[in-house]
């Protein structure tokens with residue numbers, strides 16, 4: 346199988362590179378510097394030369410706050426470029442593996458009450474910020490293209506590479522004695538190592554369609570921060586606050602828990618509890 350990884354220099358892309366190297370699976374990974382997926386002509390030229398039979402798209406615009414100021418840029422990467430990749434896959438009859446986000450959901454108070462186990466794959470979407478809108482545009486493009494696809498929604502993604510909430514908390518704690526973290530946004534982290542292992546299982550079993558892939562549990566960002574500092578042995582005055590006390594450019598959904606019931610029924614898939622995922626991640630970081 347000729348596998349192409351786009352966005353190979355990102356948090357998830359690098360995890361894929363490490364995983365496939367360890368598995369001794371042949372692949373080509375293109376970092377953003379070598380392939381800009383918003384340049385459709387160049388992308389199509391590269392694809393025609395490489396002739397992959399599986400594309401794993403890890404390229405994305407992920408700056409949630411900045412997307413409010415440059416929604417077109419987010420849309421170009423997360424929407425239009427994904428349409429180009431999906432059209433190519435449809436034409437060549439090859440599979441596209443793509444990652445999306447919990448932020449495609451609105452996270453209303455009503456949903457929080459009615460969905461104790463989180464949003465299912467087929468629940469109506471309605472993002473509350475520009476990043477979520479752009480990711481939803483990518484999802485729609487994939488479905489409209491008619492290609493064979495695996496669309497894997499992850500949430501609060503963290504791993505040893507790149508930047509993420511765990512690393513941000515540990516970094517901030519180096520310079521501060523106290524931190525305020527929101528305690529009214531509920532969800533659950535996905536850990537890159539587990540995401541890649543389970544995504545590979547889905548690929549291997551020729552699964553198609555949308556899957557939610559997170560660790561297990563339901564927490565707030567404050568709960569997450571508390572556990573990060575507990576496990577890392579960092580002493581800090583951590584204050585739980587409402588979102589109104591931590592204003593951000595982009596609104597975040599108050600509830601973005603993803604139901605993992607569907608993926609749990611796939612044999613070979615193994616989800617971890619969020620505390621365990623964090624423990625493994627900190628061990629990898631040698632914290």
Ligand SMILES: NC(=O)C1=CN([C@@H]2O[C@H](COP(=O)(O)OP(=O)(O)OC[C@H]3O[C@@H](n4cnc5c(N)ncnc54)[C@H](OP(=O)(O)O)[C@@H]3O)[C@@H](O)[C@H]2O)C=CC1
Nearest residue numbers: 352354355356357377381382404405407444446499501502
């Ligand atoms: N991070 C998170 O918390 C979450 C992420 N996701 C989704 O998971 C996937 C992986 O995210 P993650 O690895 O964390 O994101 P990162 O931001 O770490 O990586 C994204 C990569 O895409 C690259 N990229 C950006 N624009 C382009 C472009 N035009 N052409 C080619 N490459 C480009 C970036 O390169 P450069 O750095 O040079 O810009 C970067 O290497 C994404 O689809 C994201 O939406 C879903 C939920 C949570």
Ligand SMILES: Cc1cn([C@H]2C[C@H](O)[C@@H](COP(=O)(O)OP(=O)(O)O[C@H]3O[C@@H](C)C(=O)[C@@H](O)[C@H]3O)O2)c(=O)[nH]c1=O
Nearest residue numbers: 407409446447448500501502510525526527566591597
């Ligand atoms: C740094 C910091 C953040 N926060 C809040 C802001 C926000 O509501 C929440 C998380 O902050 P971040 O900015 O790190 O995370 P955010 O950029 O919202 O993370 C999102 O990224 C995109 C790419 C996704 O797809 C989502 O699944 C999600 O992971 O914590 C605090 O309350 N205190 C703090 O000191």
